[in-house]
Structures are given as C-alpha cells and as structure tokens.
Amino acid sequence: MTHAVAVAGATGYAGGEVLRLLAGHPEVRIGAVTAHANAGERLGALQPHLPALADRVLQATTADVLAGHEVVVLALPHGASAALAAELEERTPGTLVIDAGADHRLESGEAWERFYGSEHAGTWPYGLPELPGQRERLAGARRIAVPGCYPTTSILALAPGFTAGVLEPRDVVIVAASGTSGAGKAAKPHLLGSEVMGGMSPYGVGGGHRHTPEIEQGLSQAAGEPVEVSFTPTLAPVPRGILATATARLRSDVEPARVRAAWEEAYADEPFVHVLPEGQWPTTKAVLGSNHVVLQLAVDPHVGRVIVTAALDNLTKGTAGGAVQSMNIALGLPEQTGLEIQGVAP
The missing domain is CATH 3.30.360.10 (Dihydrodipicolinate Reductase; domain 2)
Structure with missing residues (x-):
C-alpha cells in the first residue's frame, strides 16, 4: 500500500525538490500539490523539470485541500507553517506533517523570538537522523521539523x-x-x-x-x-x-x-x-x-x-532529502527508500 503525500509550496525550490524525490519513491503516491499566488496554474509551467507531474493543477494552500493525506510536506517560508499545521492538527491529528521551513526547529522560544521576531510555535522532533538518538525520536513521529541547510x-x-x-x-x-x-x-x-x-x-x-x-x-x-x-x-x-x-x-x-x-x-x-x-x-x-x-x-x-x-x-540533503529520509523513518520504511540517487557529473 502506498502512502498519499501532499506538498504545499510546490512551486518553490524546496517544494520542487521534494516532488522530484517523491516522483521516484516506490512507496508513495503524490496527492495534492498546492501554491499561493500560482494556484490554478499547471505545475509544469513553473517546474518544467518534473514532466511526470506537469499536468497537475496547483490548488490553494488550505487545510481543506491538504486534509485526508497520510503525509503533508510544508515547503513554505518561515512563519507560514505554524498556523496551517495547527489547523491540520485539529482536522486530521494522525497526519504526518513535515515542516521544511523554520517554524518548529528551535527548542528555545527566546532564540526564536530574537532571530525571527515572532511568537514561537513550539518544537517538533528534529529531522536529522544522523544526530545521536534522533532516529528513535523520529520513529512513529507525527510531526517533524526539517533542519536548515x-x-x-x-x-x-x-x-x-x-x-x-x-x-x-x-x-x-x-x-x-x-x-x-x-x-x-x-x-x-x-x-x-x-x-x-x-x-x-x-x-x-x-x-x-x-x-x-x-x-x-x-x-x-x-x-x-x-x-x-x-x-x-x-x-x-x-x-x-x-x-x-x-x-x-x-x-x-x-x-x-x-x-x-x-x-x-x-x-x-x-x-x-x-x-x-x-x-x-x-x-x-x-x-x-x-x-x-x-x-x-x-x-x-x-x-x-x-x-x-x-x-x-x-536542496537535497539540506532540505528535501532530509524530509524524505525522516519521513521514511517515521513511516517505518527503509531509510534509503527513494534516496538512492547518486551525484551528477560532470
């Protein structure tokens, strides 16, 4: 059985990279792809390197659109994820929400407010599996904060x-x-x-x-x-x-x-x-x-x-790859699934 994954912020660099990796992931099915200003346009017009998804029409980034998926990846600017994640928590508390933005990375509310200038939204399990003890925290998690690059x-x-x-x-x-x-x-x-x-x-x-x-x-x-x-x-x-x-x-x-x-x-x-x-x-x-x-x-x-x-x-290990790697652990899949791609040369 495949896992339905929605991607919010699909027209940005991080969102496009998440989709590139998910398109080659054997255990997922890409569901809704959403955007803000570009809602209603074809994904292929904005991410032409993703021909398999070119005819997908971008939907609005709302909890109504994202609800019902097993996994939701939020590839949004800092400050934009917290409210949407809270709404998803009310609508579908069992959904695995992965925040590729900064909103849930920091443990210190004081540090968040000093560097970002807004109210701290709370701390989620940190999506860096190589950090000692982190795989245990990610296994079965329903909320994951992807580290910065x-x-x-x-x-x-x-x-x-x-x-x-x-x-x-x-x-x-x-x-x-x-x-x-x-x-x-x-x-x-x-x-x-x-x-x-x-x-x-x-x-x-x-x-x-x-x-x-x-x-x-x-x-x-x-x-x-x-x-x-x-x-x-x-x-x-x-x-x-x-x-x-x-x-x-x-x-x-x-x-x-x-x-x-x-x-x-x-x-x-x-x-x-x-x-x-x-x-x-x-x-x-x-x-x-x-x-x-x-x-x-x-x-x-x-x-x-x-x-x-x-x-x-x-964009890969620094963002989207870290999201997919952590997703695999949270879902109980082999950690390397969908991530076996090697480097490009020359």
Missing part, C-alpha cells in the same frame, strides 16, 4: 567530535558558502545573474544569521553541554550546494591521532554521510542532486584545532 552541514561536520569528547565547546568557528537557491525563488536584485556571477559575498556577519541558534542547538545536543558558535555564511556564484569549513579547539588531553577515528566510527554505518579517504577533499559538485554528504578533516597542531570541511546539496 546550513545547520545540516555544520552539525554533521562537527557532531562526531563533540559526541566523542575530543572538542572544546567554546571558540567554534564555521564559515560556509551556499549557492543562490538557498535564498529561495522570489526575485531579488542582489541575486540576479549579473550580480552574482564572478563574485562571492558574505552576509549575516557578526552572529546575525538565523541558523546560528539552530547550529548551536544541534552541536550542544551532540556534546551534552552548551556549544558556542561563530557562524558566517557567504554567497557563492552557483545554483546549488554548500561547502562548510568548521573548526574547533582540540581538548588538551586528546592525542591528534585519536581524532580521525571519532568521525570514522560515527559515520561508519551511515548510508548518506561519508568521511573521504585521507588526501581527498570535498567538492559540492560531487554531491549535486544527491542526498549524500562528503567530509574531510585535519588537525592543525600549530593552534590545536580540528578543521572539518563538508559538502552537500542544500
């Missing part, structure tokens, strides 16, 4: 070191470059091709990026104590992908030779996270279109720091 990359880069107790929880520095699709599909002058091509630029500098508290939350869970992070994002002139360089101080009693083993042991049985052989470094191109993460690490003995570089596709 930067937090997925950053947490996976450093979590093994904190779990193993080899890293100091202070003075953690992460600099990450993302493709322009991370900013969404709405037209913005600074994201025009002529503005982006041939250059890189920082933004959210000085601890102002909204993903900072989410990164700290995930790494603190791995460490079992508060972790403080300085996070700086940059915009890269590519459509997709994130390359993060994350560094943390090595604890004084830890031998550098022990460090690599912590990451290799943590990810030895993970289907989607790969520690590359020594000497091989991650590239975003290697994971394009896939749910895979590649990473490499080194110890800088001069300053006693561990440096981890990680790459993933921000």
